[in-house]
Amino acid sequence: MNYEKEWDVIIVGAGPAGNMAAQEFAKRGMKALVIDRKQQIGPPKRCGEGLSIRWVKIGKLKPNPRWALQEITGATLVAPNGEKVYIDTGSTGQTGYIIERSQWEKMEAEKAIRSGAKYMLKALVTGLVMEGKAVKGVKVSREGKEEEYYAKLVVACDGVDSMVGRYAGLRTAMPLGECDSGYQYEMANVPIENPNYMELYFGTNVAPRGYVWVFPKGKDVANVGIGISGDSAETAKDCLDAWIEANHERFKDASITEINAGVIPVTKPVGEFVGDGIMLVGDAARMVNPIHGGGMGSALEAAQMAAEVGTAAIKKGDTSKKELMAYQKMWQEKRGGEFKKILHVRHFVEKLNDEQFNIVADLVKKGELKPEMLVDLGHGKGLAELIKALVKASPSITKFALSFLKG
Amino acid sequence: MPAKVNENTCMHCGGCTSVCPAQALELQETVLVVDTDKCIECGNCQKVCPVGAIKVVKG
Ligand SMILES: Cc1cc2nc3c(=O)[nH]c(=O)nc-3n(C[C@H](O)[C@H](O)[C@H](O)COP(=O)(O)OP(=O)(O)OC[C@H]3O[C@@H](n4cnc5c(N)ncnc54)[C@H](O)[C@@H]3O)c2cc1C
Ligand code: SF4
Ligand code: SF4
Numbered sequence: 126m127n128y129e130k131e132w133d134v135i136i137v138g139a140g141p142a143g144n145m146a147a148q149e150f151a152k153r154g155m156k157a158l159v160i161d162r163k164q165q166i167g168p169p170k171r172c173g174e175g176l177s178i179r180w181v182k183i184g185k186l187k188p189n190p191r192w193a194l195q196e197i198t199g200a201t202l203v204a205p206n207g208e209k210v211y212i213d214t215g216s217t218g219q220t221g222y223i224i225e226r227s228q229w230e231k232m233e234a235e236k237a238i239r240s241g242a243k244y245m246l247k248a249l250v251t252g253l254v255m256e257g258k259a260v261k262g263v264k265v266s267r268e269g270k271e272e273e274y275y276a277k278l279v280v281a282c283d284g285v286d287s288m289v290g291r292y293a294g295l296r297t298a299m300p301l302g303e304c305d306s307g308y309q310y311e312m313a314n315v316p317i318e319n320p321n322y323m324e325l326y327f328g329t330n331v332a333p334r335g336y337v338w339v340f341p342k343g344k345d346v347a348n349v350g351i352g353i354s355g356d357s358a359e360t361a362k363d364c365l366d367a368w369i370e371a372n373h374e375r376f377k378d379a380s381i382t383e384i385n386a387g388v389i390p391v392t393k394p395v396g397e398f399v400g401d402g403i404m405l406v407g408d409a410a411r412m413v414n415p416i417h418g419g420g421m422g423s424a425l426e427a428a429q430m431a432a433e434v435g436t437a438a439i440k441k442g443d444t445s446k447k448e449l450m451a452y453q454k455m456w457q458e459k460r461g462g463e464f465k466k467i468l469h470v471r472h473f474v475e476k477l478n479d480e481q482f483n484i485v486a487d488l489v490k491k492g493e494l495k496p497e498m499l500v501d502l503g504h505g506k507g508l509a510e511l512i513k514a515l516v517k518a519s520p521s522i523t524k525f526a527l528s529f530l531k532g
Numbered sequence: 533m534p535a536k537v538n539e540n541t542c543m544h545c546g547g548c549t550s551v552c553p554a555q556a557l558e559l560q561e562t563v564l565v566v567d568t569d570k571c572i573e574c575g576n577c578q579k580v581c582p583v584g585a586i587k588v589v590k591g
Contacts, residue, residue: 162559163561164561169543171545249560284546285546285547285550286550287550288555291555298550300551301551301576301580304547304550304580306580306582307582308582308583355551356579357579358579360582360583360584362584363584387545387547388545388546388547388550390550
C-alpha cells in the first residue's frame with residue numbers, strides 16, 4: 126500500500142493514546158498518519174483491561190457491549206492473612222468496566238479513520254528525520270524497505286518502550302525501581318464470587334511490592350495477573366504460577382486462553398514531554414497512575430490535550446519546543462498534582478509489611494477505617510487518615526509513618 | 533557478555549527496552565534485537581523481564 130510522504134502530524138503507536146490523538150487531530154482538520162509495528166490493531170494486549178468510569182467520561186466513550194464486557198461496582202481486597210475487605214464503590218458512583226481491549230482499540234481506530242486519519246501497519250519506526258535538534262519526520266522499516274515520512278509534528282504514543290522520544294534526545298529510560306513487571310493469564314471456567322467485583326490480593330508471598338488481580342470478564346472468565354517490583358529477584362511469571370498453584374482448588378478446572386506480559390511505569394512522568402517537533406503521550410511519557418498501574422485513561426486525556434496544543438502549533442506554523450510546552454503545562458496543571466500525591470501514597474504503601482497490611486484490613490473490618498478511604502488512596506487522598514489509624518493501632522510504625530505526613 | 537534473548541520464551545512485550553540505559557534493545561514486534569556493541573551489561577533487562585527471557589551471562 127502506498128502512502129503520501131508529507132503529513133501535518135505523524136502519530137507513532139496505535140494504542141489508546143495513538144487512537145485518541147488520531148481522532149482529535151483529524152477532527153480538527155489535520156492530515157494525520159498513525160504508524161504501528163503490529164500487523165493488527167489490538168492484540169496482543171498488555172493489560173488487565175480495567176477502565177474506571179471517570180476515564181470513560183473524559184474519553185467521551187460510549188460503552189458498547191462489544192467491548193464493555195463487565196460492569197464493576199466494587200472491589201474485594203484480600204490481606205496477606207486471607208482477610209477479605211469488600212468495598213462497594215458503586216454506591217459512590219465509582220464504577221468501571223473490564224473491557225475487551227483489543228476490540229475497543231480497533232473500534233477507536235475505526236473512529237479515527239472515519240474522521241480522516243490514515244493507518245500504516247506492520248511498519249516499525251526505527252529513527253527520526255532530524256534537522257539540527259528539530260524532528261521533521263520518521264524513518265520507517267516496512268515491507269522490506271527503509272522509508273522516510275515527513276510531518277510538521279511527530280506524536281510519540283509508542284508505549285512503555287518509548288524509543289521514539291529517545292531518538293529525539295528526550296530522556297525516557299526508566300530506573301528499575303520505578304516500574305513494575307507484569308504477567309497475566311486470561312482464563313476461562315474460573316469460579317468467581319461476584320463478577321461485579323475486582324479482586325486484589327496483597328502480601329510478600331503473593332506479590333513482592335505489588336499485587337495479584339482477578340478482573341472478571343463475565344461469570345467465569347477473568348484476567349488473572351500480577352505486578353511486582355521491577356527489581357525483584359523473582360520473575361512475575363514464577364510468582365503468578367506459584368499463586369495459582371497455591372489456589373489450586375479454585376483454578377483446577379480453569380485453563381488459559383491468553384498469556385500477556387508487560388512492564389508498567391509506576392513513577393513520575395518523564396521530565397520533558399516535548400521537544401522541537403515532538404510530543405510524548407501516554408506510557409511513552411510514563412503517565413500511569415502509580416498506585417495501581419492503570420494507564421489507558423490518562424493516555425486518552427493526555428492525547429486530547431496534545432491534539433489541542435499540537436493543532437494550534439501546526440496552524441501557527443511553529444511546532445518548536447517552546448510552543449509545544451503548553452501541552453506539558455496543561456497536563457501538569459490538570460493531572461500533575463494528583464499523580465504526585467498518588468506516588469507519595471505508593472511510596473508509603475510500599476513500605477508496609479504484611480503485618481501492617483493485616484492491621485489495615487482489620488481496621489476496616491472493625492469499622493475504624495472507612496472502606497471508601499482505600500479507594501481515595503488511589504486518587505492520592507486520605508493518606509493522613511490511614512497513617513493516623515495505623516499509628517494508633519500499631520505504635521511501632523510511628524517513626525516512618527510520621528515522616529510521610531510531612532512529605 | 534552482552535544480554536542474550538531466548539526467543540522461545542520472550543513475550544515481545546518491550547518491557548526490557550524501557551529500562552535499558554544504553555538503547556541496546558529494539559523490539560521489532562516479533563523479534564527482540566540486542567545491539568551487542570551498545571550493551572553495557574548492566575542487567576536491568578534481566579531483572580525486569582516478566583518471564584526471565586533475557587540474560588546477561590557474566591564472565
Ligand atoms: C500487565 C499489565 C496490566 C495492565 N493493566 C491495566 C489496566 O487494567 N488498566 C489500565 O488502564 N492500564 C493497565 N495497564 C497499563 C496500560 O496497558 C498502558 O498504560 C496503556 O497501554 C498505555 O497506552 P499507550 O497508548 O500509551 O501505549 P500502548 O498501548 O503500549 O501502545 C503503544 C503502541 O505503539 C506501538 N509501537 C511501539 N514502538 C513502535 C515503533 N518503534 N514503531 C511502530 N510502532 C510502535 C506498539 O505496537 C503499540 O501498539 C497494564 C499494563 C500491563 C503491562
Ligand atoms: S521484557 Fe522479556 S519478554 Fe519482554 S521483550 Fe524483553 S525479553 Fe522479551
Ligand atoms: S544488560 Fe543493560 S545495557 Fe545490556 S541490553 Fe540489558 S538493559 Fe541494555
